[in-house]
Amino acid sequence: MSGLQVISYLSIAVFPVLLIAKMVRIARMPVHLRWDLYPIPHEKGKSAYGGSYFEEVDWWTKPRVRSLISELREMAKEIVFIHSVYKHNRPLWVFSFPFHIGMYCLIGLMALLVIGAIMGAAGIVVSADSANGFAVLVQHLTRILGAAGWILSVVGVLGLLFSRLLNRELRVATILSDYVNLLALLAVFATGLVSWITVDPSYAIMRGFVRSLITFQPVTGLPAATATHLWLMAGLLFYFPFTHMTHMVGKYFTYHKVRWEDEPNIRGTRIEQAVQAALGYKITWSAPHIKTGSTWADAAMTTGEVKNHE
C-alpha cells in the first residue's frame, strides 16, 4: 500500500470525526438567552415582512403556525444561491457564487467517482461507450460535473484571492491564515484541473485510485499531476476542520440555534427545564454588584453591593 493511500484513508477518517466532534461540542453548550433576529422564515404569513408571533394579542394562547417550506426555501436560497452575499455584497458574490457552485460540483464529482469505482469493482465498465446505460450516464455526469467543478472553483478562488488583495476594506481585515486557506484551496483545485486536462480527461485514473481505496488494492503508476493533486487533497482534509471554512457547520447553528431560535419558555417544556438547570450554575464574576460564588438564581435575587473580596 502506498503512502498516498495511507494518508488518504487517514484523512477520510479524520475529517468527519473532527467535524462531528465540533458539532457535538457546540450542540452540548447550554441553553442561551434568546437572541432572535428577524425576519425568521418559519413565521408563517409574517416572514415576508419580518413579523413574529408577538404581533398577536395573547400570543401564548394561540397555536404557533410555522412554515417548514418557507424555512427550507430560505435555506435553499442561501445554500445554492449564496443569497445574503448576493443581496449585501454583490462584488464578492461574483466570485463567491462560482466558488461555492464549483465546490458543490466537486462534491458531486467525488460521489460519482465512488459510484463509478464500485461499478468497476463489480465488473461494469464505466465509459462513454459502455454497454451499461447507467454506466454511460455516470461517465457523462462525471465529466460534466468535473469540468464545471474545476473551472468554477479555480475562477472563484482566484477571484476571492484578488478581491482580498485589491479591495482595501477586505485587505485590511485579512490575516495570514486567510491567504493560506485560499492558496491551499487554489493548490488543490488547480492541480485537479491540470490533472484532468493533461492526463485524465475521462477520469479513469481518478476512478482507479478510488477503486484501489475501496478494494484495498495497491495502486501504482499514478501520473505526477494526479498524485500531487491527491496528496494536496488529503492534506486539505486534515487541515480544513481547524479553519473557519467549516462554516457550513457554524451556519447551521447560527441560523437555527440563534437567529431563528424563537422557542418561548412555556411551563413544563424542555426549555423551562434547561433554564432551571442553568439558573443553578455557579458564577465567579468579580464585580461588586454580583454575589460571587452564588448561583445565578441567587445572584439575581441579591440587589445592592456585595463585598466579594473580604
Add this chain to the structure above:
Amino acid sequence: MSKRRTTLKDFSHKPGQLVELDRRQFLPLPPPYDKWDTEPEIKPLSEERQRQLECDLDGISAFKFPRPQSEEEKRRLVEQFLAGLKKLFERENNWTFQQALFLTMEYCARCQTCATACPIYAESGKMDIYRPTFRSDIVRRLYKKYVKAGGKFFAVVSGNDIDVTWTMVARLMELSYRCTLCRRCAQSCPIGVDNGLVTHELRKIFSQEMGVAVEALHTKGSVLQLEAGSSTGMTPAAFLDNVEFMEDEVKERTGLSFKWPMDKAGADILLIHNAGEYLAWPENPEAFAIILEAAGISYTLSSDIVAYDGVNYGVWYDDVQLAKVALKHMETARKLGVKKVVIGECGHAHKALTVIADRVLAGDLNIPRESSMTLLRDIITSGRIKVDPSRNDDITTTLHDPCNLVRLMGVVEPQREVLRAVSNHFREMTPHGVDNYCCGGGSGFAITQDLNFPDFREIVSGRAKLRQILNVFQDIIGPEHKKYVCAPCSNCKGAIRDMFAAYGLFERCNILYGGLVELVVNAMPEIERPFLEWDWH
C-alpha cells in the same frame, strides 16, 4: 493623527488620541443640512478632562474612566480584563450567551459583508475603528490567543497575534460604546456571525468582572432603579404624585375626569411604561390612560419599587442586572395576579422583558408579556374606540422603527395598522421595518448625556436616521408643512429629541417627534381640543 485609517498595532501601542472625528469626512446630509456650517460641532474635551480621563480612541468619553496612575494599576486592569474574557467562554459563568459567542468567534469569514450594513461605519465616512469587524477581530484575536488551547502558538502562526496593553484595553472599553447594538450587521452576515453580540459581551467583561460601566447605565441606571425604584430617581411617592398631576392634566386638556387604576389586584393587565415618559413626555402615558379607559380595558399600573419603570438597562451591558430587574417586574405581576404584563412605548423594555429575560423567568414568575402595539391595534380594529383620521389631516406622518421592537422582536405591522387608521398622510422611510436604521440612541446612547458623548450620538450614530427623516419629507421640508416622526419608543424619542435640538429641526423644518398613542388620541372625535400641542413641544 490619521482620520480614517487605523492598524491594530497602532490600536495597541500608539500613544495619544488615535483618530480625529472630522465631520467633513462624514457622509453629507440632504438639504437643508447640505452645507458643513449648518451642522453642529463635535466638541473636544477640555484639556483637563483629556488629562484625567481615558479618551484616546476618538476623543470621546462615554465611560469617564480615570487614567490609571501607575504601571502596576495598568497591569492589574489588564489582568482583570483577561480574566473576564476567559469567563465569557465558560459554561457556568456565561451560559446566557456562550453558544452564540463561540459561533461568532469561530466562524467569521472576514468577508466584510457586514461593513456596508453598519450605519456608524458608513456615516463616519468609513473610519476603520467603527467597522463592525474591527472591534470583533480584536476580541477574536484575544480569544484565540488567551482562551483557546495552544493559543499563543497558533495565534502567531495564523496571523492572529495581538499585543495586550492597557492602551488597547482602554480604547476597547470606549469602542464598546461606539456600536448601538442595532444588529443590522448580523442581519446581513452570510454566516450568521454577530458583531453586535461581541459589543454586548465586551461590555459584560467591563461590568461583570471589572465593575466598570457607563454611569448612566449602571450607577445612575440599573443600580438606582433597584434601589430607588426608577432609573430616573423617581421614588414610589413621587410616582404617585406624578400620576395625580397627570390625571389633572388629562382633565384640563380633554375634559375627561377619571382615576388611573393603581395597584389593583386581579386586573387583567399590568401596564408598565418607561418611567422617562412620566417626566419627559407625560402626554404619552396620559394618552394611554385615555385610550384604555375609553376602551374599557381591565388594567392597572403599579407603584411598587421598579415596577413603575419598565426600563431594563441590563440588557445592554450586564446579564446579572438584567435578571435582577426582570425578576422585580415579574414579582409585582405575580403579586397583583394579572393575566399578562403589557409594555408601553419602549423598545428595549419590550425586548428585555418579553424576549431576552424569557429564559431567566421560571415557575410562577413566568407570566406572559405582550406588546402594547398589539393591544392598541386590537382596540382600534375591533372598534372599541372610535378614531377619525381626518383629525390628523394637517400633519404628514412617518414611522420610526425601534430596532428592539422590530428587527429584534418581529413586532412590525401592528403599529403600522394603528398609524394608518389615524393618519391619512403616512409615508414610510427607506429602508423601514426590519431593515430600519437605529435612531442613534440604541444600547444606552440615548441616556448617556455626559461630556461630549452626545455629540457623537447626534452627529455620527444618529446620522443615518436623520438622513432618512430629511429624505422622507424632502418634498415638503419647508416649515410651512407640519411633519411628525412617530417613534413608539422612549429611548428613540430621547435620541431624536436631542438630535432635533442639535440641528434645530423643529425650527427649520417644522418636524415634530412623538409617540403613537398621542396621534391616536388626537384622532378621537369625542375629544374636542387637539391633543397634540404642536407649538408647545
